[in-house]
Amino acid sequence: MALIEARGVEFGYNGIPLFQNINFSIESGELFCLLGPNGCGKTTLLDCILGHLKPLKGEILLNDSNISRIRPEQIARQVAYVPQNHEKTFPYRVLDVVLMGRAAYIGMFDRPGEEDLAIAEEALATVGITHLKDRRYTQLSGGEVQLVMVARALAQRTPVIVMDEPTAHLDFKHELVIMEKVVELVREQGLTILMATHFPNHCFYFENSGLITRVALMSNMNFLALGSPSEVLSEENLKQLYYVNTRVVSFPVDVNQEIKQIIAISTTDSRHEDKQGRSVL
Secondary structure, three states: OOOEEEEEEEEEEOOEEEEEEEEEEEOOOOEEEEEOOOOOOHHHHHHHHOOOOOOOEEEEEEOOEEHHHOOHHHHHOOEEEEOOOOOOOOOOEHHHHHHHHHHHHOOOOOOOOHHHHHHHHHHHHHOOOHHHOOOEHHHOOHHHHHHHHHHHHHHOOOOEEEEEOOOOOOOHHHHHHHHHHHHHHHHHHOOEEEEEEOOHHHHHHHHHOOOOEEEEEEEOOEEEEEEOHHHHOOHHHHHHHHOEEEEEEEEEEEOOEEEEEEEEEEEOOOOEEOOOOOEEO
């Protein structure tokens, strides 16, 4: 049974569809990437999956139950969320922010118990930031805050984590730190991760790491392609998706491993207008 399944999902604003007839399923232990240009609907689709938005048509199933009929606290016990952006409004301690991941298990007028504290401490240790637990998270760097968000998601103890562009705005090192942590969580803890990303090479990074990885290319209100990175991240598909000329290359990093990467060559605009003035491929 799939952990998450979308059946004929449609969503839009003011009568204008953003995407239509979206169909996919995510199995346990899988890493599923949503890839596509700005404005194609990746974040909106994630909001539908999280129950923040209700599809105009179709249904989203969480463990074979329609998410629209599941209470928010029950969703929070099954799916955790790492946002793209996080406003650091109040100077909470890092440990207190991670403890917020236990909210779905704590009554309205209760406070975190010893078990909740132990789970939060374990989450901090898992992402390697125990040394930051007493720091004010308003004083952290962007990369450190993102690790705090991952720790908060881990504290929810859910089988699925949804990540919306978790490496956005990070430097070269901290982007890799997050990617390595994602691989570790899937490989060692058996988590299932749904990630929206702008970077095609992220998908190859996960496949190169030996994870069961699938990628959906979002374009023109639907999926242009769906499959493993090696199957769908072709030069032609990337040109159609981003209007960029690329080369998909393979090269050895040692005697036992060969990795794939995408090299951007140049932008291109292969669109033209039809007789009604609409931009088409």
